Structures are given as C-alpha cells and as structure tokens.
Amino acid sequence: MTDKQxxxxxxxxxxxxxxxxxxxxxxxxxxxxxxxxxxxDRVQKKNTESHQGFWQRWRPTGxxxxxxxxxxxxxxxxxxxxxxxxxxxxxxxxxxxxxMQHTVVAPELDGAQVPQLNGERRLAKKEALExxxxxxxxxxxxxxxxxxxxxxxxxxxxxxxxKPASPVAQQLPAASVVASDSFIEIPxxxxxxxxxxxxxxxxxxxxxxxxxxxxxxxxxxxxYSFVRRQLNQGVLPQKDAxxxxxxxxxxxxxxxxxxxxxxPFSTNVIVSDSPWTAGNKLMHIGIKGYQLSxxxxxxxxxxxxxxxxxxxxxxxxxxxxxxxxxxxxxxxQPDDTVAIAVYAGAAGTVLEPTAAKDKQKILTALNQLxxxxxxxxxxxxxxxxQLAAANFEQGAVNRVILATDGDFNVGITNxxxxxxxxxxxxxxxxxxxxxxxxxxxxxxxLMQTLAQNGxxxxxxxxxxxxxxxxxxxxxxxxxxxIAQDVKIQVxxxxxxxxxxxxxxxxxRALAREDFNNDKVDAGxxxxxxxxxxxxxxxxxxxxxxxxxxxxxxxxAVTEVEAGxxxxxxxxxxxxFVKLRYxxxxxxxxxxxxxxxxxxxxxxxxxxxxxxxxxETDFATxxxxxxxxxxGGKYTGDWSYDDALALAxxxxxxxxxxxxxxxxxxxxxxxxxxxx
Amino acid sequence: MTAPSRExxxxxxxxxxxxxxxxxxxxxxxxxRFALTWCGxxxxxxxxxxxxxxxxxxxxxxxxxESAFHTWLYRLVINCAKDWQxxxxxxxxxxxxxxxxxxxxxxxxxxxxxxxxxxxQSVLAWIAQLGEGFKEAVLLVLGxxxxxxxxxxxxxxxxxxxxxxxHEVRKRIAQWQQDSGSGP
Numbered sequence: 001m002t003d004k005q006x007x008x009x010x011x012x013x014x015x016x017x018x019x020x021x022x023x024x025x026x027x028x029x030x031x032x033x034x035x036x037x038x039x040x041d042r043v044q045k046k047n048t049e050s051h052q053g054f055w056q057r058w059r060p061t062g063x064x065x066x067x068x069x070x071x072x073x074x075x076x077x078x079x080x081x082x083x084x085x086x087x088x089x090x091x092x093x094x095x096x097x098x099x100m101q102h103t104v105v106a107p108e109l110d111g112a113q114v115p116q117l118n119g120e121r122r123l124a125k126k127e128a129l130e131x132x133x134x135x136x137x138x139x140x141x142x143x144x145x146x147x148x149x150x151x152x153x154x155x156x157x158x159x160x161x162x163k164p165a166s167p168v169a170q171q172l173p174a175a176s177v178v179a180s181d182s183f184i185e186i187p188x189x190x191x192x193x194x195x196x197x198x199x200x201x202x203x204x205x206x207x208x209x210x211x212x213x214x215x216x217x218x219x220x221x222x223x224y225s226f227v228r229r230q231l232n233q234g235v236l237p238q239k240d241a242x243x244x245x246x247x248x249x250x251x252x253x254x255x256x257x258x259x260x261x262x263x264p265f266s267t268n269v270i271v272s273d274s275p276w277t278a279g280n281k282l283m284h285i286g287i288k289g290y291q292l293s294x295x296x297x298x299x300x301x302x303x304x305x306x307x308x309x310x311x312x313x314x315x316x317x318x319x320x321x322x323x324x325x326x327x328x329x330x331x332x333q334p335d336d337t338v339a340i341a342v343y344a345g346a347a348g349t350v351l352e353p354t355a356a357k358d359k360q361k362i363l364t365a366l367n368q369l370x371x372x373x374x375x376x377x378x379x380x381x382x383x384x385x386q387l388a389a390a391n392f393e394q395g396a397v398n399r400v401i402l403a404t405d406g407d408f409n410v411g412i413t414n415x416x417x418x419x420x421x422x423x424x425x426x427x428x429x430x431x432x433x434x435x436x437x438x439x440x441x442x443x444x445x446l447m448q449t450l451a452q453n454g455x456x457x458x459x460x461x462x463x464x465x466x467x468x469x470x471x472x473x474x475x476x477x478x479x480x481x482i483a484q485d486v487k488i489q490v491x492x493x494x495x496x497x498x499x500x501x502x503x504x505x506x507x508r509a510l511a512r513e514d515f516n517n518d519k520v521d522a523g524x525x526x527x528x529x530x531x532x533x534x535x536x537x538x539x540x541x542x543x544x545x546x547x548x549x550x551x552x553x554x555x556a557v558t559e560v561e562a563g564x565x566x567x568x569x570x571x572x573x574x575x576f577v578k579l580r581y582x583x584x585x586x587x588x589x590x591x592x593x594x595x596x597x598x599x600x601x602x603x604x605x606x607x608x609x610x611x612x613x614x615e616t617d618f619a620t621x622x623x624x625x626x627x628x629x630x631g632g633k634y635t636g637d638w639s640y641d642d643a644l645a646l647a648x649x650x651x652x653x654x655x656x657x658x659x660x661x662x663x664x665x666x667x668x669x670x671x672x673x674x675x
Numbered sequence: 676m677t678a679p680s681r682e683x684x685x686x687x688x689x690x691x692x693x694x695x696x697x698x699x700x701x702x703x704x705x706x707x708r709f710a711l712t713w714c715g716x717x718x719x720x721x722x723x724x725x726x727x728x729x730x731x732x733x734x735x736x737x738x739x740x741e742s743a744f745h746t747w748l749y750r751l752v753i754n755c756a757k758d759w760q761x762x763x764x765x766x767x768x769x770x771x772x773x774x775x776x777x778x779x780x781x782x783x784x785x786x787x788x789x790x791x792x793x794x795x796q797s798v799l800a801w802i803a804q805l806g807e808g809f810k811e812a813v814l815l816v817l818g819x820x821x822x823x824x825x826x827x828x829x830x831x832x833x834x835x836x837x838x839x840x841x842h843e844v845r846k847r848i849a850q851w852q853q854d855s856g857s858g859p
Contacts, residue, residue: 009845009848011794012795012798012813012817012848013817015794015795015798016712016795016814016817016818017818019708019711019712019795019818020708020712020818020819022707022708022711022717024703024704024707024708025717025721028707028721028724028725029700029703029707031721031725032699032703032707032721032724032725032728033696033699033700033703033728035725035728035729036695036699036725036728036729036731036732037692037695037696037699037732039729039732039733040692040695040732041692042732043732043733043736044690
C-alpha cells in the first residue's frame with residue numbers, strides 16, 4: 001500500500017511539475033500584457049478623475065490605525081451592500097479595491113465587482129483575441145520596439161525619474177507612494193483642455209463644377225504624435241485632433257531621389273485602386289527632396305526659446321524639453337551657434353549665442369532651468385527674435401525653436417498679432433519651428449499657425465524617441481529647407497473623372513488664383529523630406545455620390561456626349577498636376593508640370609518596382625486609418641482590420657520601427673473603439 | 676519565479692507604464708502556469724492569466740508590501756480562477772471528470788502515458804470535490820512547491836489546516852489507489 005501511495009503521489013507531483021515546465025505561448029502573453037496595460041491606463045485615468053470628486057473623502061488616510069481601517073471597511077461594506085454601489089461604477093471600483101487591500105481574499109466582494117466590470121473586461125479580452133487572430137504574424141517583439149526605445153533612451157540618459165510616461169503617474173516621487181498607506185494625493189493637472197481647431201473634411205467635388213484643386217504641402221507631424229499618445233492611453237483621439245495629411249507625412253516614403261540637381265525634389269504621381277470604395281481610384285502625389293551631405297549643410301544659428309512657466313512643470317514637459325535640446329545639440333556642427341531664451345512670468349536670456357563646440361556651457365545652462373510662474377509667451381518670442389537678429393548671418397539658417405505646451409496666458413495673447421509678427425520675421429530670414437510638449441492644455445491650433453507662418457515645422461514631442469526622430473534622425477529636413485512655398489494644383493479631366501476629393505490638407509487649402517501668386521505663403525520641404533498627398537476620385541462611369549444636374553448649359557452637354565476619345569492622349573489623362581516652389585530665399589517661384597496618364601495606374605495586374613506598390617499601400621493604409629479616426633465618412637465598410645492588414649503587408653524594411661509602431665496603433669485604436 | 680524588486684512594483688504603483696509592463700512581463704509565466712494547473716486546459720489557462728493581469732492592473736495600487744508579492748499575486752490568481760470557474764459553470768463537467776479520475780490515476784501510475792494535463796485535470800477535479808480549499812492547497816504546496824506556512828498565508832487559513840488538507844488528500848489518493856488496485 002505504501003508503494004502504491006507513493007506511486008500515486010509521485011504521479012500527481014510529476015504531473016504538476018510537468019505543468020510548471022509548460023512553455024508560455026508568446027501570443028497569449030502579449031495579449032495579456034496588452035489587455036493589462038489597457039486596464040492600467042484606464043485605472044490611472046480614473047484615479048485622476050475620481051480624485052476630484054466628493055467620494056475621495058471616504059478614502060482612509062495614512063493616519064488611520066488598523067482599527068480605523070477595519071471600521072472603514074465595515075462602513076464601506078455597508079454602503080456596498082445597501083446598493084448605493086450601483087450608482088457609480090467608478091466609485092465602486094475604487095472602494096472595492098480599497099476594501100480588498102487588507103482582506104485580499106474576499107470572493108463575495110469580488111462577486112459584487114464582477115457584474116459591473118465584466119462586460120467591459122470581457123469585451124476587451126474578446127477584442128484582444130479577435131485582433132490576435134486577425135493578425136497571424138503578430139509577435140511580441142513589436143511591443144518591444146515601441147516601448148523599448150524609450151526605456152533604452154531614458155536609461156542612456158541616466159535620469160530614471162525623467163523618463164517619459166503618463167503625466168499623472170510621473171508626478172509622484174516613488175517614495176511618497178510607499179510612505180502613505182493610503183490614497184495618494186495627485187497634483188491637479190489640466191485635463192481635456194487640449195485645443196484643436198475644427199475643420200470640416202474636404203467634400204467630394206464634381207469635376208464638371210470645379211475641376212481644379214489647389215493646396216499647400218504640409219510637413220507637420222504633430223497630429224500623429226498626439227493621436228499616438230491618446231491611443232497609447234487607450235482612448236480614441238478627438239476627431240479634430242486627427243489631420244490626415246500629418247499622419248500620412250509622419251512616415252518617410254521611399255520615393256526615388258531627384259535625378260538631377262536642377263529641381264530640388266522628385267515628383268511621383270501614382271494611381272491605385274481605392275480599397276474602401278470599389279471602382280474609385282486613389283491618386284498619390286509623392287514628393288521627395290534631395291539629401292544634403294554634411295559638407296553642404298549651411299551654418300546654423302539657433303535660438304532655443306523654452307517655456308519654463310508653471311504649466312511646464314511635468315515630467316513629460318520641461319525635462320523632456322531639456323533632453324530634446326540635448327539631442328538637437330548633438331546634431332550641430334562645431335561652429336553652429338546656440339542661444340537660449342526662456343519665458344515664464346517674464347522673459348529672459350539664459351545663454352547668449354554660444355558656439356556648439358562649447359557644449360558643456362550650453363548643457364549647464366539647460367540643466368539649470370526649472371519651471372514656475374505664468375506664461376508670457378509673446379514677450380519670449382520677441383526676445384528670441386532679438387537674439388536671432390543680433391546673431392543673424394546671411395546664407396546661414398537662422399531659426400528660433402520654440403518649445404512649449406502652448407499655453408500663452410500673459411502678454412500678447414492675440415493670435416493674429418503673434419502670427420503677423422512671426423510672418424514679418426520670416427520675411428527678414430528668421431524662421432520659427434515649434435515643438436509641442438505635454439497634454440491636457442495643448443494649444444494645437446496656435447502651434448500650427450505659428451509654425452506655418454514661420455516657415456517651420458510643428459512637431460509634437462510626447463516621448464524621447466519622438467524627440468530622437470524629429471531632432472536627430474530627421475534633423476536635416478527640419479532645419480534645412482531646400483524648397484519653399486511649395487504649392488500643388490491639380491486639374492482633373494472631366495472626360496475621365498466624375499468626382500474627386502482631396503484626403504486631408506483641409507487647413508492647407510488655397511484659392512485657385514493663389515497658385516500663381518508668389519506672395520501667398522505655403523509649406524516648405526526640407527532636405528531629404530518626403531511629402532505625400534492623396535486624392536480619391538471616381539472615374540467616369542463609376543458610382544457618383546453627387547447626382548448630375550438636370551439642367552446643363554448646351555456647350556457642356558456636347559462636351560460630355562463627346563466622351564473620352566481613345567485616340568486622343570489628352571482626353572484619356574486623369575489629371576494634370578502642377579507644382580510651384582521657390583528655392584530658399586528666392587522671390588520668384590518655379591513651375592513643374594506633369595500629366596497623369598492612365599498608365600500611371602498600379603494594381604495587382606501591373607508589374608512595377610517593389611517600392612511603388614509598397615509605399616503606395618502604406619500611405620493608403622495610413623490615410624484610411626486617419627479617416628476612420630475622423631469618423632470614416634467616406635470609407636464604407638473598410639475597417640481597422642483592413643488598415644492593419646494593409647499596413648502589415650507594406651511595412652518594408654522599416655529601419656526605425658515607425659511603421660511597426662503604426663501597426664500597433666491601429667490595433668490599439670481597434671481596442672479603444674471596443675470599449 | 677523570482678520576486679520582482681520592490682522598486683519595480685513601486686514604480687508601477689506610481690503609474691509608470693513601462694514598469695508595469697515589465698512587471699506583467701516578468702510575472703506572466705508564474706501566473707499562467709498556476710492557472711494551467713488550475714484549469715488543465717491551455718486556452719482556459721490563458722484566459723484566466725489574462726484576467727489576472729487585468730486584475731493586477733486594477734489592484735496593484737492596493738499592494739502594501741505587508742506580505743511577499745507572490746503571496747499576494749497567488750491570491751489574485753486564485754480569485755480569478757474561481758471567478759472563471761463560476762462563469763464557465765463547469766461544476767457539472769467536473770463531476771463527470773471526477774468519475775473518470777479514478778481510471779485516469781490508475782492509468783497514469785501504471786503506464787505514465789496518459790497525457791499529463793488530462794490526467795491532472797481529472798485528478799484535481801476529484802480533489803476539488805473533496806471539499807473547499809483542497810485544490811488550492813494541493814496546487815500551492817505540491818504544484819508550486821510552497822511551504823505549508825506560505826500556502827496558509829495565501830489562503831488565509833492556519834498552517835495546520837493546510838497540513839491537514841494535504842495529508843487528507845494523500846490519504847484519500849492512497850485509499851483510492853488501494854481500491855482500484857484491488858478492483859478490476
């Protein structure tokens with residue numbers, strides 16, 4: 001009997017031990033981590049929100065004794081059982097969690113918690129599972145790429161406490177969390193006051209009514225970073241925060257470099273099938289600027305204008321600003337100069353123009369900054385321009401780089417006035433780039449306006465890896481313009497195209513006559529920059545959204561009746577694309593023209609270079625995703641899954657992992673949508 | 676199964692997303708494997724593990740370093756596993772398994788060839804119907820290799836209770852063996 005007992009025991013123990021050796025499924029693990037992180041973000045958010053409410057009074061404080069706790073427990077239990085708990089899920093969660101801290105095994109309370117939260121949780125899990133299923137080659141390494149870069153960078157800097165993370169969480173030194181055995185006081189943080197301009201999406205237009213579409217190129221990327229930040233927190237961004245062209249242009253596209261030096265950029269027009277509307281086509285206009293070699297880089301005189309007002313006192317603001325500026329410093333040539341001006345309650349010069357080779361001096365000045373006071377942004381801007389003007393050099397790049405959370409609450413707050421000022425300085429040759437930081441009080445519209453009028457880039461920096469992208473990887477394109485006031489005008493051919501719409505670029509629309517008016521400002525292209533614009537159009541004979549009018553002038557009727565003449569090349573073209581640009585500093589613009597014949601079309605049947613299909617597909621995926629985030633007015637049944645599949649298939653080499661990150665974002669958007 | 680550093684837990688509690696991600700990443704294997712011994716089916720165990728990770732996100736703030744992290748974590752996973760069990764309404768199925776457990780155990784000891792998880796599932800189902808707390812005690816002590824004291828901490832019972840449960844299970848397994856050994 002003893003032998004048998006041992007044998008049975010051994011079998012059980014062995015089976016249990018075997019189970020302990022079972023390998024963990026990487027996909028399941030990744031799903032669990034994703035789901036947990038989503039919940040984590042939700043809890044963090046909820047903590048901040050509920051903190052402001054009446055219910056916080058019920059939380060025990062650190063001064064309570066063990067007895068106090070148990071009284072509190074009883075008290076809370078009573079509330080729970082009396083059904084008041086049903087009044088608010090948020091409050092219930094906090095209270096139950098609180099109650100559980102000392103009697104962790106409390107199944108009956110668990111049960112109470114389940115009905116309210118289960119729906120949400122199950123949904124999240126279901127979503128996660130569906131997602132994982134829909135994307136067979138998902139591996140957890142993707143997650144590592146996205147988050148790993150930040151961690152690694154933060155470590156590299158050796159400043160653990162300054163590493164970017166959620167603003168709420170980071171405000172607390174870890175020590176205080178442990179010390180108080182209770183709810184933790186979180187300094188109030190402006191929430192939900194991010195300011196975005198509402199712009200209606202470009203409508204569909206009939207070619208017969210308005211055959212010409214004109215816009216300025218846009219090289220900003222701020223919208224993408226903001227959207228990413230929101231999605232990483234598990235919420236869908238507000239629709240106005242999504243600017244399609246900025247999402248599309250966040251990515252570098254592998255268009256061919258210009259073949260000759262005569263034109264500073266190459267223009268590539270590619271027509272593909274629209275994935276969301278059968279029969280429709282997408283026309284991609286891709287522009288790629290030439291790359292500067294190190295020797296060609298002009299001398300650079302920079303003035304950092306840093307916002308050190310009280311609102312910048314958050315780990316993802318001033319500390320990140322400092323780190324970003326350090327990164328930028330590393331990209332400068334020894335004889336380039338840097339000056340630093342700051343503004344808070346008052347504006348002041350922290351560092352007179354100093355050569356970049358004197359790095360230690362610049363770093364010391366940077367590191368001494370601390371945040372406090374209100375924001376006199378306008379005075380700061382004036383001071384920065386004075387510094388730039390004092391150090392002005394013809395032929396060099398003279399640029400003010402403004403780093404702020406966009407809260408200009410003292411001094412000149414009139415946007416038009418600021419805009420006019422920046423515009424005048426631009427004409428003198430001093431440009432402005434804007435780096436946006438932080439969240440909760442972000443004045444996107446103002447940042448946009450300033451950068452657009454200052455011939456600069458508006459970028460939103462939410463993490464150190466984004467700073468790395470904007471200020472190191474893409475430093476040349478953001479610092480050195482190679483073509484200015486780049487405008488695009490497209491004329492569609494009524495013989496082949498019924499309707500069209502420009503996807504995105506709403507804030508960049510120009511009047512038809514502005515195209516040939518060199519006084520009208522437009523976007524700039526930096527060295528090595530790529531810019532993409534996409535039109536969706538319905539060829540003649542396709543399903544039109546706009547009904548044909550019953551009454552048409554006689555001459556127009558004959559034109560339509562004539563139909564496309566196969567023998568006539570002109571009549572088979574889809575459109576005619578015109579570009580105007582100025583060389584840096586030039587007053588007169590140059591014109592580039594290019595017809596779009598049907599032969600530019602690519603689809604599964606055409607054989608083209610690999611980059612054409614890949615880059616076109618990826619741009620399409622991003623544009624589609626952005627439209628979905630904006631509500632998907634024109635995208636029909638096309639879903640996040642389709643965006644995911646298309647982006648996944650067209651990631652290409654992706655040396656910096658940006659496209660992989662995009663795939664992650666689509667997945668997060670899908671999850672956020674499910675909640 | 677290394678315990679996470681206090682520093683890591685504190686960062687995660689303070690809201691550091693990266694720290695939390697690392698914590699989950701490190702602890703997932705422990706959670707999953709415990710869930711696996713509980714559920715006996717990989718897919719179910721993955722569900723429970725995911726649920727536990729979500730719960731970890733909700734409740735981590737309440738961990739006060741008054742016990743070892745793993746003690747706390749096991750409690751959380753056990754709660755999740757029980758929730759899951761209730762939600763699945765598996766009681767009936769378990770009873771059915773319980774009937775065949777005898778056979779499975781006999782086979783396993785005789786040949787050692789029956790698929791381990793199937794065997795485990797049926798034996799544990801049988802253990803579970805011995806009474807409240809038996810399955811937990813067996814999984815923690817025999818499965819996770821914890822001491823009776825540690826298991827008692829997790830289950831919030833006296834050490835002697837755990838000892839008694841383990842002893843009882845062993846005794847019954849032996850009895851069972853004897854019966855089946857003498858039977859057909």
